Amino acid sequence: MQNTELLTPVIPLIQKIFDKNGPDADDYSQILELVDQIPTEEIEDFREAVSPILNPNTIIGFSYTKPFGYNGDFFIIEKIYQQYVNPAEKYKKWDTFFHTLPAAIAVVNRKKLAVEILTKLNETANPLEKQVMILGSGPVNEVNEFLNNHPASALKFDLLDMDKRAIAYAKNKNKNYLGSMNFFNQNVIRFQPDKPYDLIWSAGLFDYFKDKHFVYLLKKYYAFVKEGGEMIIGNFNVENPSRKIMEVLGDWFLFHRSKEELVKFALQAGIDKNKIDVITEPLGINLFLVVRK
Ligand SMILES: C[S@@+](CC[C@H](N)C(=O)[O-])C[C@H]1O[C@@H](n2cnc3c(N)ncnc32)[C@H](O)[C@@H]1O
Incomplete structure (x- = not known):
């Protein structure tokens, strides 16, 4: 990971969130603000920093990895409708966070x-x-x-x-x-x-x-x-x-x-x-x- 100006202060925050197995409700606005500010050229570095959740075990990681080969497949949509939360400790807070997103x-x-x-x-x-x-x-x-x-x-x-x-x-x-x-x-x-x-x-x-x-x-x-x-x-x-x-x-x-x-x-x-x-x-x-x- 590069130590870019934006990401340097972000890393401790991400680490803190991973240390407690994902965001709590009072972290949500900070994460959203952070993501909104990421310039295009730093997106890949940011994804690397959160790579432990960018896999099909989380809803957002399911979208990222596209196991069916495309975005918006029937399975992810069904997970959204059913408000599915992976019960595993390291994923469940991330799915809970996902379901609070306005989209x-x-x-x-x-x-x-x-x-x-x-x-x-x-x-x-x-x-x-x-x-x-x-x-x-x-x-x-x-x-x-x-x-x-x-x-x-x-x-x-x-x-x-x-x-x-x-x-x-x-x-x-x-x-x-x-x-x-x-x-x-x-x-x-x-x-x-x-x-x-x-x-x-x-x-x-x-x-x-x-x-x-x-x-x-x-x-x-x-x-x-x-x-x-x-x-x-x-x-x-x-x-x-x-x-x-x-x-x-x-x-x-x-x-x-x-x-x-x-x-x-x-x-x-x-x-x-x-x-x-x-x-x-x-x-x-x-x-x-x-x-x-
Ligand atoms: C995001 S899902 C929406 C499913 C459903 N309409 C809903 O709102 O719950 C999109 C669906 O459209 C299908 N799809 C995508 N492109 C299509 C195309 N060109 N022709 C037919 N189906 C398509 C996908 O396979 C997927 O099941």
Whole structure:
């Protein structure tokens, strides 16, 4: 490790935190401040200093090492939803800290929002079936929670994910509800729907796409929204207080976007101005572009 000007005073603090097996609540703000100040050229040195936790035993280290080969896989998202804390002494405080990050709370909030939206759609469903498509469906946690509460629902789900491990996990998790679910192990870019949907939902996917792909996919899937239906796309807000720690410790990079950018994309996709809205989860960190038809 280099003794750079910034890192020199930081090392004793990191050592002190490792000596007590991770941060306590009164260390959190100091760590966040520290990470926010790290210049790009010192990120690697900082990562080296915290290397004992940058492995799949911690949530942040799971993100950093990417055991599934990419950021934001179904397994890490599920750990966030379940507020998983590794019980091992040297990791548990770090996982506890992770779950206090506003971005982690926003991810849990977005799942709650999805359940609310499904619940509302369900009120208009029975006895008619309503068709729902989820793009980048991951662990299918929101549908699971919804169906736990509404096992006789007339909502039918098409679930699309390019990772076959995500599909296998989600099928197992939802084994009681497979009669209401069709899984598609495909890439959203290539998938061709063969029916229209009342709701197309996607969270945790479009913020990995460049602008031109965002607009392309929005246009492509909007064509499969029924009259009276809607498509809702989540994207992290440019105002994300956890952005730097996600990037520095988690090596987790996203295309953060503003409300205005999301509206601009919808207009570029040819969607009428009065059919466009942007909503948020309670922290305002996950934005949702809503386009109605
Ligand atoms: C961050 S997770 C979000 C999961 C879920 N939507 C949620 O909010 O809980 C993103 C998921 O999208 C999938 N994915 C990423 N790129 C994809 C693509 N091009 N086509 C289909 N699925 C994709 C990943 O495999 C992963 O399961």
